[in-house]
Amino acid sequence: MSRIGVFVCHCGLNIAKTVRVSELAEFAATLPDVVVAKDYKFMCSTPGQEMIVNDIKQHKLDRIIVTACSPLMHEQTFRKVLTASGLNQYLLTIVNIREQVSWVTHDIEEGTAKAKALLNGAVYRARLLAPLTSRVIDVNPNVMVVGGGIAGIQAALELANTGKKVYLIEKNSTIGGHMAQFDKTFPTLDCSACILTPKMDSVLQHKNITMMTSCEVSEVKGFVGNFDITIRQKARYVDHSKCNACLSCTEKCPGKGTSEWDESLVKRKAIYIPFPQAVPQKPIIDKESCTFFKKGKCRLCEKACEQKAIDFEQQDTFVQVKVGAVILATGFDLMDTKPLVQYGYGKYPGVYNALEVERLFNSAGPTGGKVTLRDGSEPKSIAILHCIGSRDKNNHEHCSRVCCMYSLKFSHLFKEKTSADVYHFYIDMRAAGKGYEEFYNRIIEEDVKFIRGKGARVTQSADEPGRLVVEAEDTITGKFIKLPVDMVVLSSAIVPRADARDIARLFNLSTDKQGFFMERHPKLAPLSTMSEGIFIAGACQSPKDIPDTVAQAYGAAAEALTIVVKDKMELEATTAMVNPASCCGCQNCVRVCPYGAPSYNAEKRVSEINEALCKGCGLCASVCPSSAIIARHFTNDQVLAEMEGLMEF
Amino acid sequence: MSFEPKILGIACNWCTYTGADLAGTTRLQYPQNLRVVRVMCSSRINPSFIFRAFQLGADGVLVGGCHPGDCHYNTGNLYARRRLAVTKKILEFSGLESGRFRVEWISASEGNKFAEVVTEFTEQIKKLGPQIKFKISQ
Helix, strand or coil: CCCEEEEEECCCCCCCCCCCHHHHHHHHHCCCCEEEEEEECCCCCHHHHHHHHHHHHHCCCCEEEEEECCHHHHHHHHHHHHHHCCCCHHHEEEEECCCCCHHHCCCHHHHHHHHHHHHHHHHHHHCCCCCCCCEEEECCCCEEEECCCHHHHHHHHHHHHCCCCEEEECCCCCCCCHHHHCCEECCCCEEHHHHHHHHHHHHHHCCCEEEECCEEEEEEEEECCEEEEEEEECCCCECCCCCCCCCHHHHHCCCCEECCCCCCCCEECCEECCCCCCCCCCCEECCCCCHHHHHCCCCHHHHHCCCCCECCCCCCEEEEEEECEEEECCCEEECCCCCCHHHCECCECCEEEHHHHHHHHCCCCCCCCCCCCCCCCCCCEEEEEEEECECCCCCECCCCCCHHHHHHHHHHHHHHHCCCEEEEEECCCCCCCCCHHHHHHHHHCCCCEEEECCEEEEEECCCCCCCEEEEEEECCCCEEEEEEECEEEEEECEEECCCHHHHHHHCCCCECCCCCECCCECCCECCECCCCCEEECHHHCCCCCHHHHHHHHHHHHHHHHHHHCCCEEEECCCCEEECCCCCCCCCHHHHHCCCCCEEEECCCCEEEECCCCCCCCCHHHHHCCCCCEEECCCCHHHHHHHHHHHHHC | CCCCCCEEEEEECCCHHHHHHHHHHCCCCCCCCEEEEEECCHHHCCHHHHHHHHHCCCCEEEEEECCCCCECCECHHHHHHHHHHHHHHHHHHCCCCHHHEEEEECCCCCHHHHHHHHHHHHHHHHHHCCCCCCCCCC
């Protein structure tokens, strides 16, 4: 016999509107072993929690059922209430009558009936629950940050400043990310490099940061507090421990590759540093464009290198890193607009995407900061087309958030650097942010023309060869426009990294509809993920500007710190165990477990489960032919009892 | 009175259960015939759970897990997928109408898919009428 207390939450009207909560409490009182049943306006509030504490004492309750919102929301809150009352936290059951009942129906009869069935199932299950003891594990104090853009840099610096050791993993040969490609930042027009490069240098100098460039995560093992991560160090063909960054190798190199850094607008050498302020300031060899790798002879860089740092034999190596928490700050890609053939990107030389234009403005860019077209001439008229691929149900439904503002910035810089007429083709002007609307107003004053209508098509001018024509409907005048221009800028959608899904799989993250990493809760846990100990920051979660990215980086650093600041932490006790008396030694469990938790004891002829490795999925329990494996908290008896309760009503 | 079926759902914590929560948070409406049991992974589902549900009088059973390849436990749902495919065959071999048991992969971001599947499945079970093949009368 157990003594169950049922606590039904109204959640204001969130639940009470479509579930008769007092009737539900009265119904609960009639169920087996239920000693007390109450309803209350906000069960998660302090008086609500105190009510549960008092009733546990007064009625000597040994099982608590909270009938409220999703367990993913407040299970931890109410577990703490049980612990505070001296009850084992695993004797709590949450019945989800908000997300899965009251919010998905308008019919109070239906809602109440379903809530009763769910509650009945919970009572049946609660009677069979057993107290469990949480495992306490040692926590590795180090943190890994994946992605060396502004988000990763900021998070790494914050953590390193608290004294924690940080591994910063970057797949490119330099840190800096997209921000290092920009010339100016909106709305203040700060020089991007001026505010970023000191931070990049701080990363390099910081004694607590191990910067790992040209590196990728190849395998993730372990769990919160004890991740064991394999990093692939890609071959650079330059031994960075010997290289003194004299760069005489790059001068001698005859190879020509396409500069990724300059968005393929120019060529670079085969041995190169991506840009002058790159960190580390040491070159790598691009195998694809290297004459020696292609033709088997050259080695001019090797001859030029006094340090003997060139190593054509270098191979990828693998490094094991152990950390307690991980921050993913892997950033974004700009949508490839070639498939949107109506805009002619990749077909007409006068059509540019936004990142290419960023490079044109940059004094370290392909044109030395001059705005010129591919033929070297200065454009006389420029059209900036907003929302290319975003806010578009045929492509990406989401708003990319930063395009309005960087498009405004572009028009300012065009005006500053050329005498061109600048036209914006926009759907809505979205300038929400500190100083953003003011920036918009400033640009309006700068003789920039705004046409409210999405650019529909870019064609080649029939009358003037080489010029382009932008077609659009001006939705204010209702007129169809054909505007001849020299240059078209596509403010294309911000999309997840091409390899975002692979990263998500490595770290067991979910992705949202667009493919961005999914947060644990959109409002209350925007930087946590469903995988404990893995946090996200910046544009890998959704498109965002630099201030928001930096704010998230600070937040993610604080979140990671809450884990690694402790020496020990508690893990869920919901692991599997083997009852040796009924184990037949078939080793099915050993074969299926993704974590290698079960092993076969040949002497005793039974399987045994290492709880430190078990994550509690329950797979072994359902392949066990003799039902010797017990999936704690989700035992056969508990699940079947719940089902029985659910099917009674 | 029209027939209101009882449908048992078994959903994994990380994808389908969270997707069901998202359907709620975004206030999508769907029929209230489904009662969901939460398990940590679809691989926890022993075929006996499904048989037992039909014995208990479920008119339909809906299992939801992460998309294959996206399992929170790496490979759990791949085992579930095979096992539940066999379960479905045995159920049908034993005379159960094929439309009464369904497995769907619904991610944590697919609240709309959850609502659509539940709506469609409920309609389908309504058409099939009460399940008596396995039901043990109390």
